[in-house]
Amino acid sequence: MNERTKEFIRNKFREYYQSTSLQLPPRFEQREWGFIFFDESFPDIVMRRHKSFMTAWEAIDYIRTMVPAHAFHSAAYYVSPSAPTMQEKGWQGADLIFDIDADHLPIKWTTYKEMLQRTKEELLKLLGFLREDFAIAEDDIEIVFSGGRGYHIHVRDSRLIGLGSPERREIVDYVKGPDLGQFFEKKTGSEEGANGRRKAYKRFEVKYGEGGWDGRINKSIVDFVDTIRQMPKDKALEVLMSYECFKKRRNAEDFFDMFQDERRIQLIKERGTIDIRRGSAKFWRSLIEESIKRESISMDMPSINIGKGTPDEPVTADVKRLIRLPTSIHGGYGFRVTPLMLEGLEGFNPLNDAIVFGDDLIRVNVTKTSDVEIKDNRYVLKIGKQSLPEHLAIFLMCRGAAEYEP
Amino acid sequence: MDPDLKYAYYPFTSWASDYVKHSGKSIERLLDGIFGRDVINRAKERVTQAIRGDITNAFEDKDIPDIVDIEKELFSYPVARIFVSCIGDHYLIKRYALAEAEAAHVHMKAEEPEFLEKLAGEFNIQCMLDRHDFQIHFADYLRFASRMHDPEWKLVNRRLENGYVPVNKKDFVRLLQEAIRDRIQSSLPLNLSPALKSSFSSHIADISRHFEELKAEFRSDDFGEANSECFPPCIKHMLALIQAGQNLAHSARFALTSFLANIGMGAEDIINIYRVSPDFDEGQTSYQVKHILGSSGKAYTAPNCATMATYGNCFGKEIICDWISHPLSFYRKKMDYDGKGARREENAGASVESTTNE
Numbered sequence: 001m002n003e004r005t006k007e008f009i010r011n012k013f014r015e016y017y018q019s020t021s022l023q024l025p026p027r028f029e030q031r032e033w034g035f036i037f038f039d040e041s042f043p044d045i046v047m048r049r050h051k052s053f054m055t056a057w058e059a060i061d062y063i064r065t066m067v068p069a070h071a072f073h074s075a076a077y078y079v080s081p082s083a084p085t086m087q088e089k090g091w092q093g094a095d096l097i098f099d100i101d102a103d104h105l106p107i108k109w110t111t112y113k114e115m116l117q118r119t120k121e122e123l124l125k126l127l128g129f130l131r132e133d134f135a136i137a138e139d140d141i142e143i144v145f146s147g148g149r150g151y152h153i154h155v156r157d158s159r160l161i162g163l164g165s166p167e168r169r170e171i172v173d174y175v176k177g178p179d180l181g182q183f184f185e186k187k188t189g190s191e192e193g194a195n196g197r198r199k200a201y202k203r204f205e206v207k208y209g210e211g212g213w214d215g216r217i218n219k220s221i222v223d224f225v226d227t228i229r230q231m232p233k234d235k236a237l238e239v240l241m242s243y244e245c246f247k248k249r250r251n252a253e254d255f256f257d258m259f260q261d262e263r264r265i266q267l268i269k270e271r272g273t274i275d276i277r278r279g280s281a282k283f284w285r286s287l288i289e290e291s292i293k294r295e296s297i298s299m300d301m302p303s304i305n306i307g308k309g310t311p312d313e314p315v316t317a318d319v320k321r322l323i324r325l326p327t328s329i330h331g332g333y334g335f336r337v338t339p340l341m342l343e344g345l346e347g348f349n350p351l352n353d354a355i356v357f358g359d360d361l362i363r364v365n366v367t368k369t370s371d372v373e374i375k376d377n378r379y380v381l382k383i384g385k386q387s388l389p390e391h392l393a394i395f396l397m398c399r400g401a402a403e404y405e406p
Numbered sequence: 407m408d409p410d411l412k413y414a415y416y417p418f419t420s421w422a423s424d425y426v427k428h429s430g431k432s433i434e435r436l437l438d439g440i441f442g443r444d445v446i447n448r449a450k451e452r453v454t455q456a457i458r459g460d461i462t463n464a465f466e467d468k469d470i471p472d473i474v475d476i477e478k479e480l481f482s483y484p485v486a487r488i489f490v491s492c493i494g495d496h497y498l499i500k501r502y503a504l505a506e507a508e509a510a511h512v513h514m515k516a517e518e519p520e521f522l523e524k525l526a527g528e529f530n531i532q533c534m535l536d537r538h539d540f541q542i543h544f545a546d547y548l549r550f551a552s553r554m555h556d557p558e559w560k561l562v563n564r565r566l567e568n569g570y571v572p573v574n575k576k577d578f579v580r581l582l583q584e585a586i587r588d589r590i591q592s593s594l595p596l597n598l599s600p601a602l603k604s605s606f607s608s609h610i611a612d613i614s615r616h617f618e619e620l621k622a623e624f625r626s627d628d629f630g631e632a633n634s635e636c637f638p639p640c641i642k643h644m645l646a647l648i649q650a651g652q653n654l655a656h657s658a659r660f661a662l663t664s665f666l667a668n669i670g671m672g673a674e675d676i677i678n679i680y681r682v683s684p685d686f687d688e689g690q691t692s693y694q695v696k697h698i699l700g701s702s703g704k705a706y707t708a709p710n711c712a713t714m715a716t717y718g719n720c721f722g723k724e725i726i727c728d729w730i731s732h733p734l735s736f737y738r739k740k741m742d743y744d745g746k747g748a749r750r751e752e753n754a755g756a757s758v759e760s761t762t763n764e
């Protein structure tokens with residue numbers, strides 16, 4: 001990015017910051033702030049951190065005059081947020097932050113739009129966990145479009161603020177899903193056989209339960225059974241045969257017939273008795289595996305970095321310890337870090353709703369061929385000088401795909 | 407108000423300490439008289455027993471303890487805390503807090519659920535009694551369960567619904583034990599006036615002696631045939647941490663155990679080294695050590711320097727470190743340089759040769 005481009009973007013960011021009402025996080029005075037500026041090294045990252053603000057006016061004035069390319073604040077609360085070492089800072093707690101970033105998810109996509117759609121699916125799943133399993137109140141959850149490749153969730157339940165890293169790791173492990181093995185219990189015992197004599201049995205059962213993961217797994221088994229029962233036989237067999245464990249049509253047929261037996265179904269639904277015939281555990285295993293995969297969230301650990309550090313540890317330029325300020329602009333995309341409401345989430349389209357810049361034509365020199373979908377338009381751009389709408393021009397410049405060329 | 411037996415069993419609760427506060431018996435006054443002498447003796451016993459392992463039930467051989475018995479037991483707790491604070495050793499504090507919490511655990515197991523619910527309130531644990539089981543808010547559950555090693559404690563292996571985790575009485579009591587341990591440990595050492603300290607000096611000397619004995623017993627310079635002077639700095643550092651009463655991270659435990667196993671130390675000797683850890687658990691440690699040593703006699707190979715560094719376990723590099731890439735090679739080289747090659751051949755040599763994977 002050349003100096004002229006930097007100057008142009010900085011001016012545009014300034015216009016935004018001076019006209020918008022910036023939103024500061026709760027207890028902002030106890031947080032550490034970090035900024036990256038449009039200086040010589042930009043777009044290389046040199047973060048200035050250990051900033052703190054005593055008043056809202058001071059914070060807003062700083063951002064309006066300095067016009068950072070990126071603005072962050074700590075998830076953590078400190079006694080002295082501007083102190084240079086963790087020990088001196090005095091950790092007091094931290095919001096629980098989830099960073100649902102496409103880079104941390106093992107998802108595949110082909111376009112930016114699709115990537116954002118996939119991250120939103122993960123976001124919705126995670127919100128489901130937070131609202132249902134963890135029963136976190138809506139007021140304690142702030143959802144934010146990160147301005148880049150995903151979403152952030154800030155959880156500010158007072159009971160969670162003091163949790164340390166091991167506790168937070170447990171929460172992440174929970175949403176990442178359980179091990180398959182724990183759902184299978186080997187039960188041994190005896191029961192009355194058809195001839196009236198007791199006989200010993202040994203079988204697998206799925207842990208039956210209503211809440212949490214047990215409930216999720218149980219529901220998916222019951223749903224599956226119900227769906228198969230309602231299908232015409234041919235169609236049902238087709239579905240069953242798609243599972244690797246049914247090598248022969250006969251095996252799948254056996255299974256299908258079994259699903260017609262009311263008593264069996266009752267056992268499955270009420271007790272999780274699925275080991276109905278030899279080899280059937282294999283089938284259930286893949287079914288459960290599938291539903292864990294579908295319902296769980298894959299995420300990396302950065303989402304739980306809480307900035308506690310170990311005593312004496314010099315503070316490193318670890319960006320992950322800080323989170324983007326909602327309502328600021330992401331200097332790598334030119335998009336607004338957008339706070340979202342739970343209700344409007346489904347319809348939120350970042351490529352429309354996170355755009356703050358206008359439609360005036362701007363002269364730029366496109367330096368990389370690009371295929372961009374933005375504000376309901378698709379642009380296939382060739383290298384060279386051209387006039388483009390401001391919001392697109394700024395996006396390309398922030399991505400390093402164009403330079404300002406008045 | 408008469409003291410309840412519960413005051414003696416749970417002397418760390420706010421009700422127990424309120425009782426002590428309002429009893430009008432000051433610590434200074436306790437120093438004279440028969441009652442005071444008994445209290446002090448029991449307090450000393452509390453600490454020395456904690457050093458050795460378990461604090462015994464004072465009422466074991468009494469059918470119905472009377473008020474004096476109960477008061478003695480109750481008052482011995484604040485005095486024991488003074489003793490521990492006078493010595494002030496970090497490791498002693500941990501050990502003492504653990505023993506007190508374990509003693510309370512024994513009593514809690516016999517309590518009615520309603521009482522346990524009330525006790526949980528002492529520690530601001532949000533919970534609900536659900537017939538014989540409990541529902542505990544996940545944040546409180548995690549405060550204590552996240553430090554347990556057994557996978558059954560992992561949140562993902564529990565049923566979490568509407569923010570609450572159901573736990574049975576046995577688990578609930580175990581969580582309370584951790585809450586008690588935290589409370590006692592974090593409230594020590596007390597800030598004591600020099601005058602008070604000196605008035606207890608002879609008792610303190612007795613306790614210190616016990617404590618030093620214990621430390622000497624477990625001082626892990628017993629490496630059998632191995633030569634601890636030739637250990638690499640990272641391994642020495644881990645041993646020093648254990649000596650100082652700190653718990654090692656899992657990766658460090660693994661590195662240390664496998665290193666010691668690779669140079670030929672046996673399971674028992676290795677377990678003894680961990681014995682001095684504040685939350686030493688014989689069963690668990692022996693399980694872990696034996697796992698690393700391997701049932702077939704083929705131990706895991708100790709991690710190399712790069713892996714050590716990744717986990718933050720490479721500590722205090724020395725010059726030799728620049729020439730090697732494995733802590734075991736450090737040991738072997740150092741043995742050679744120190745002219746103890748012959749000894750190496752006899753003892754640890756074979757296992758070093760066969761286990762390094764450079």
Ligand code: SF4
Nearest residue numbers: 638640711714720727
């Ligand atoms: S370089 Fe290797 S031997 Fe030396 S301290 Fe680090 S890990 Fe230990």
